[in-house]
Each structure stands twice: as structure tokens, then as C-alpha cells.
Amino acid sequence: MKDVAQFLSQFQSSGEKTCFHGRHINPQIYAGxxxxxxxxxxxxxxxxYQALRKVLGKDGGEGLTQDQIIAIIKESGxxxxxxxxxxxxxxxxxxxxxxxxxxxxxxxxxxGEPGTCKDREILMHNPHIVIEGMVIGAFAIGASRGxxxxxxxxxxxxxxxxxxxxxAREAGYIGQNIMGSNFSFELNAHxxxxxxxxxxxxxxxxxIEGKKGQPRxxxxxxxxxxxxxxxxxxxxTETFSAVPWIIRNGGQAYLECGKPNNGGTxxxxxxxxxxxxxxxxxxxxxxxxxxxxxxxxxxSGRQLKxxxxxxxxxxxxxxxxxxxxxxxxxxxxxxxxxxxxGAVIVMDDTRCMVKSLQRLSYFYMHESCGxxxxxxxxxxxxxxxxxxxxxxxxxxxDMDLLDSVAGNIMGRTICAxxxxxxxxxxxxxxxxxPEFEYHVEHKTCTVSSYV
Numbered sequence: 001m002k003d004v005a006q007f008l009s010q011f012q013s014s015g016e017k018t019c020f021h022g023r024h025i026n027p028q029i030y031a032g033x034x035x036x037x038x039x040x041x042x043x044x045x046x047x048x049y050q051a052l053r054k055v056l057g058k059d060g061g062e063g064l065t066q067d068q069i070i071a072i073i074k075e076s077g078x079x080x081x082x083x084x085x086x087x088x089x090x091x092x093x094x095x096x097x098x099x100x101x102x103x104x105x106x107x108x109x110x111x112g113e114p115g116t117c118k119d120r121e122i123l124m125h126n127p128h129i130v131i132e133g134m135v136i137g138a139f140a141i142g143a144s145r146g147x148x149x150x151x152x153x154x155x156x157x158x159x160x161x162x163x164x165x166x167x168a169r170e171a172g173y174i175g176q177n178i179m180g181s182n183f184s185f186e187l188n189a190h191x192x193x194x195x196x197x198x199x200x201x202x203x204x205x206x207x208i209e210g211k212k213g214q215p216r217x218x219x220x221x222x223x224x225x226x227x228x229x230x231x232x233x234x235x236x237t238e239t240f241s242a243v244p245w246i247i248r249n250g251g252q253a254y255l256e257c258g259k260p261n262n263g264g265t266x267x268x269x270x271x272x273x274x275x276x277x278x279x280x281x282x283x284x285x286x287x288x289x290x291x292x293x294x295x296x297x298x299x300s301g302r303q304l305k306x307x308x309x310x311x312x313x314x315x316x317x318x319x320x321x322x323x324x325x326x327x328x329x330x331x332x333x334x335x336x337x338x339x340x341x342g343a344v345i346v347m348d349d350t351r352c353m354v355k356s357l358q359r360l361s362y363f364y365m366h367e368s369c370g371x372x373x374x375x376x377x378x379x380x381x382x383x384x385x386x387x388x389x390x391x392x393x394x395x396x397x398d399m400d401l402l403d404s405v406a407g408n409i410m411g412r413t414i415c416a417x418x419x420x421x422x423x424x425x426x427x428x429x430x431x432x433x434p435e436f437e438y439h440v441e442h443k444t445c446t447v448s449s450y451v
Contacts, residue, residue, distance in 0.1 A: 019279045021278060024281040025283060025294075028245045028281070029267065030126075030267075033125050040128060055069065055136055066097060072246060072250065073088055073140070073243070074089030076264065078239065078243075079261075079262065080236055081237075085329040085338075088235060091235070094223040096223070096224065097142040105145075105232070106232055107130065107146070108201060109148055109237045111199070112196040113343055114360075115269060115344070116343040118267040129241045131164060136243050137233070138187075141233050145188075148190065149204050150189055152191060152192040192204075197369040200417065201222060201234045202215045213369065246264075258283050258285050262328040266327070268327065268342045269341075269343045269344065270295040274299055274346050282327065292346070298346065303349040304322075304348060305319055305348055306351070309325075309344055310341060313420030314337050314340045314423065315423045315427030316431060316432075351447065352445045354390050358390045361383035361421070368417060368418075375418035378405050378409040382409075393443075398436075406421075406423075406425045407422070
């Protein structure tokens, strides 16, 4: 058993290469972290729970009302960091605060998007910032209970968050009558089951309730009918992590850290063909070229070919387009893709786009929950067609077939997984169609084979 533990330890990240590299730009979430100072006393030494004291009027001030907190979050320009980029303050304002009975606050830490590895490191190295953000969020929307749904395959992170919860509970930051106020909020961690679909907010709610993780029809939206049929607000781990800084420094200060409609900093998970892959916290609006430089540039002096800017579900962008973009929601959307979760997958000129799409299509085919026919059947079609092109059995009509199948999936499913599977296909065909045609005609790839 000892030998097994020793063997597995080599694959566990300490964060030294991924986030403690010292190459962030004006970090807020990563500020002051070294991998060993995750505990409550360390967090308090960095100014932790001062925002909560300010909210509850325990810092000598009058405290903040629910409306004031929501107004500050709206002013900050904080947008959801999980993928959709929806304005957080606006989402919180949807909560019917006067509704009688329990209301819930849920943190989505089910980080399953290929290429994304930021949330687990926040929870591992700075868990109290998530707890403080959730308690403030709960106060703002009038929630009495909350859950942090943690991805099932990162059990070490789950244990770390549980330890942080215990510290916060013993210190009076969660539980009954927090810090002597009349506000009570109970927070629990919920261990997920490793399914990609459970990252979809309504499937996540189903999973917490002990049911099969399948998306719900919307409307009704979670803000009116969520967990156990009660009003519920769901935000991403990184979103909650931004809240304490905003409350301490003000919404305008956070907005000025980024750019209009894109406030604050964002953590980007850079992977693929770069010299120094890892997580980089930079202000929104930073040019992509700067982010690429932070990551050491393209590996081995190769040429940049393409970038997937927001996780595997976002459309690919060729080098000529992405190099003119800034890393924010609006710039990437204007270029024809999405910022998504912030997973930046870099591909150099040795990469075959057909092979890359084959792997992506295989993933989405297997992660479809099967509830919607267009997604269940369509993702299988996409993979089989791309697979036969890659294996030298493609037909001239396959490109149009791929485009047709992708079009029949998009907009016809309960959740966005169908769109997530279809958009990479359409983007690959749009920007790299000659590569697919070469595969069909010559039964081989334009670049050297690789595993």
C-alpha cells in the first residue's frame, strides 16, 4: 500500500509549476499564496473574512444591506467564470428574497471541462476565499443553506475543503448567528461522481438530490425552482472567489482591474504546445500575445497553428485571428469563439486538426447523458464520421454531412452539451477545411503522425 501511495504521489500537483510560478499579473485570488498557507489563520493574515465583517457591520461600520451588496457586484462587472459569462449581480437580483422558506446557494466546483484545472487549485490552496464569497452571496440573496459540489475525481481537494469548512465553523464564520449577527448560513461540501454532464447547473442539482445527473427543462429556472424545488442561485468556484475582494475594495475598483463589461482578473488554464503550461491569473482585456509569452511561448520554437480559447467546447480560432484578440468575453466572442471556462489549449503546426477533432468528438459522445435524441445520436454520428476521415475511409460528402449533423444538434437539446459538441466541429470545418479535404483525398494527414 505504501508503494502504491508513493507511486501515485508523483502525479499529484503541488502547485509549484501550475500556479506558484510568480508569473501572474496583478493577481487577486492567487495573491500571497505559496502552497502551504491555506489554513484559516493564514487566510485571516491576508485580510480574510474582512469583507464578511464589513457586510455584517462587525468592522465598526454600519454593515451592508442585500441591495447594496448586489449593487456593488453589478457595478464590478463580475461575470460568471464557469463558462457562460453571465453577469453575477444580475443573477443574484433574480432571487425572490422575500419568498418564504428555505433558499439555497450552490457552488459549482464540478470542473470537468477538458483543459480546465483552475477551480481545484483554488479549493486546494485558498479554500477560505470560496467559503467567504459563498457566505456573502448567501447573505445577499437570503439563503440559509448552501452546497459546494466538488468534482468526484479530485477527492484530495474535497478533503481539503472539508477541513477548511471545519475551521470556518469553529471560528463562527458559518453556522448559526454568524459572528454574533442574526444571519445564519450552513454550508456543506457535496462529493460529485465524475460525470461531465453534472457540471450543467440543473444536472448538478439533480445529483445533489440523489438522482441521476440529467439536465432539467428550463424554465423554470433555478432562481425560482431549484434545489429541492426551492429558489436557488448557482455560481462557479472562481466567481465566488472574486466576491471578497470586490466587497473590500469596491465594485468600481474591480471594474478598473479589467475593462468595461469585463471586470477584474481571470485565471486561464494554459495547456498544449507551450513551454510552461499552468494557471495564469491576469486582468481581463490582456492581449493573448502577453498570455502566450507568460506561458513561455510555443514549444520548441514551433509555429502557432490554432488555439481553443475557452475549453474544448468553444470553437477553435486560427493563429491569425487569436493573436489580434484580447482575453475577455467580448473580444473572444467577436472573433467567433467563447472565453468559456478560460481553458486555453494551444496547438502548434505539428497538430492535425482532424485528429484533434476525433478526440474531442469521442469525449462528447461518451459524456452525453442520452436524454436528448439529437445529442445522444448526433454526437455518435459526429465521432464516427470524423473517425473514418482520420482513418483514411472518408468520403467527399463527409464535410457537408458533418456540418449538417452539427446543425441538427445545435439548439435542439435541453442543455448546452449538444452545442458544445457541435461548435468545435463547425469551427474546425470553417477554419481548417482544406486539411479535412486532404485527408479524404489522400487518405493521410498533412502533418507527421503523432500519438
